Amino acid sequence: MKTSNGSAGTAVEPRPRVLDADPEAGAALAERLRTAGVRAVAMTNVDNGGVTRVKLVPVRRLAGVLRGGIGFSVVWSISGTDDSFAMVAPFDSPAGDLRLFPDVSALERLDGAPGTAWVPADLHTQELEVSPCCQRSALRRVVERGRAAGVEFKAAFEVEMSLLRADGSPGHGGPGYSASALLEVEPFALDLLDALAEHGIEAEQLHPEYGPGQVEFSCSARDPLAAADQLVLSRVLTRRVARQHGFDVSFAPSVRPGTVGNGCHLHLSAWRDGVNLMQGGTDDKTGGMSEDGATFVAGMLDALPELMGVLAPSVLSYARLQPQMWSGAYACWGVENREAALRLVPGTITSRSTAANVEVKPLDGSANPYLAAAVLLSAGLDGMDKAATLPAPVQRDPHTMTKPQRKKAGVERLPSSLGEAIELLAGSETVARALGDELHRAFLAVRRQEWETYGERDHADLAPVYRLRY
Structure with missing residues (x-):
């Protein structure tokens, strides 16, 4: 199976900008993944402690995630390697939320895994703007x-x-x-x-x-x-x-x-x-x-x-x-x-x-x-x-x-x-x-x-x- 960049995985088009996400395209991608035996998508974010954090999304939810992301607390911006949090403003509050958005241009079916695909995620605000703390976006x-x-x-x-x-x-x-x-x-x-x-x-x-x-x-x-x-x-x-x-x-x-x-x-x-x-x-x-x-x-x-x-x-x-x-x-x-x-x-x-x-x-x-x-x-x-x-x-x-x-x-x-x-x-x-x-x-x-x-x-x-x- 091939991704859009030619690597092995599932054939997908590059991820549209969040505000322009096409619901039909998201639904079509989810259906292709289901047909290929994918049951869930592992979305990863490497945090400021150097730990790769993950959220596993059922493939039936993927189209919705492409439109609105999935919740990710603002405190993950200050998460340490030992799972502690460096409680400094403005991140030191239980209130507020970020949204993880999968970059499906990099999505990969994990061959040999029990129905899992992998995808790196970007961080956005609830207004669907790129978060200032998104590490991929910094690069x-x-x-x-x-x-x-x-x-x-x-x-x-x-x-x-x-x-x-x-x-x-x-x-x-x-x-x-x-x-x-x-x-x-x-x-x-x-x-x-x-x-x-x-x-x-x-x-x-x-x-x-x-x-x-x-x-x-x-x-x-x-x-x-x-x-x-x-x-x-x-x-x-x-x-x-x-x-x-x-x-x-x-x-x-x-x-x-x-x-x-x-x-x-x-x-x-x-x-x-x-x-x-x-x-x-x-x-x-x-x-x-x-x-x-x-x-x-x-x-x-x-x-x-x-x-x-x-x-x-x-x-x-x-x-x-x-x-x-x-x-x-x-x-x-x-x-x-x-x-x-x-x-x-x-x-x-x-x-x-x-x-x-x-x-x-x-x-x-x-x-x-x-x-x-x-x-x-x-x-x-x-x-x-x-x-x-x-x-x-x-x-x-x-x-x-x-x-x-x-x-x-x-x-x-x-x-x-x-x-x-x-x-x-x-x-x-x-x-x-x-x-x-x-x-x-x-x-x-x-x-x-x-x-x-x-x-x-x-x-x-x-x-x-x-x-x-x-």
């Missing part, structure tokens, strides 16, 4: 800002996870990247690749990662909103397949203290008139990027410290974000430098014009993917607007540099705790502009409550609490 606005400037984006996430057996032990014992580790999880891996392909998610590769029980797969590039949707769906599918094989799965940034954590690296490229701006230059100081591509990366690099509260928003993020762990703990960039926060990936000489991109390494699985992409792309556009200057690439491990060497190279350590990241986030005009004041305020409240509640907890005690929350 959509940034993409439109780029489009108005003649710039298109492509994005691709890497998905790292930890497989856990029923007794909590790792799904494989390593060694990392090894054939013996793959053998332990091969039935799961093959079924996962099949499930991803059946739902239009092109996994470029899958391998056992470095940590105990760790597995990674990477996806092909899409437009940023589709890429974030794809990440959410891929996690839904991964959990389903893992359960069939007796595994739990964690996307948390730190699952076991003292071991490598799970990242969620994001690969980005900017394009103008069909030309990839991450290549095409002749200056070695920019790694061969075009002038516009260099300013795009410079904008992200300049803003990176204040973006960390969005990219690495959990207390446990900073157990992962350590030097010499390939997590990008220093704000610098380099060509194929896996210790740099921004790694330019030129691609091979045969594919450079289409494949060149920059990888954002500090991002982890506790982040809301829509907000992470929104703040990064907005910062990159800021860099292009002001013709930001990119410093020389760092082609060594920045942790081995002396403090004077790092200072001369413009290299700084990224925040080492969520508390530090929050202080930068609170004063960030970059983030406020990308998200809007209301969403910025709600997101900040959630992160502050997490820090105040868990900031002093030992990582060894906290890891089991968060392990299956992400």
Whole structure:
């Protein structure tokens, strides 16, 4: 079955604007789903705590939901990872309501599920206007800002996870990247690749990662909103397949203290008139990027410290974000430098014009993917607007540099705790502009409550609490 964007699923037309929703089209879609055996539609929203929330709607109700949405309390704008609420105005009231609207252009039939389809949802007010706290809409606005400037984006996430057996032990014992580790999880891996392909998610590769029980797969590039949707769906599918094989799965940034954590690296490229701006230059100081591509990366690099509260928003993020762990703990960039926060990936000489991109390494699985992409792309556009200057690439491990060497190279350590990241986030005009004041305020409240509640907890005690929350 095919969606309108060519992925596996149910054939639908792009969702009409809420105020113009066609009742007959909604009824026809519901009938097609019923005929295909779909009994209910799972509508998801990734909240400011990084948790994917869901409402399951009977398929017979879908036409009505397309006209008027489904209720979603305003307090979900301040929901934390632990299901607490950061009670700050104007969200701290039992009164009021938002409406979840399914974006049926991204709807997918969950093959192998008992009659369930999945769809990402946008947040609207009761007046059917886009809510200022809609995370998908924040990303959509940034993409439109780029489009108005003649710039298109492509994005691709890497998905790292930890497989856990029923007794909590790792799904494989390593060694990392090894054939013996793959053998332990091969039935799961093959079924996962099949499930991803059946739902239009092109996994470029899958391998056992470095940590105990760790597995990674990477996806092909899409437009940023589709890429974030794809990440959410891929996690839904991964959990389903893992359960069939007796595994739990964690996307948390730190699952076991003292071991490598799970990242969620994001690969980005900017394009103008069909030309990839991450290549095409002749200056070695920019790694061969075009002038516009260099300013795009410079904008992200300049803003990176204040973006960390969005990219690495959990207390446990900073157990992962350590030097010499390939997590990008220093704000610098380099060509194929896996210790740099921004790694330019030129691609091979045969594919450079289409494949060149920059990888954002500090991002982890506790982040809301829509907000992470929104703040990064907005910062990159800021860099292009002001013709930001990119410093020389760092082609060594920045942790081995002396403090004077790092200072001369413009290299700084990224925040080492969520508390530090929050202080930068609170004063960030970059983030406020990308998200809007209301969403910025709600997101900040959630992160502050997490820090105040868990900031002093030992990582060894906290890891089991968060392990299956992400």
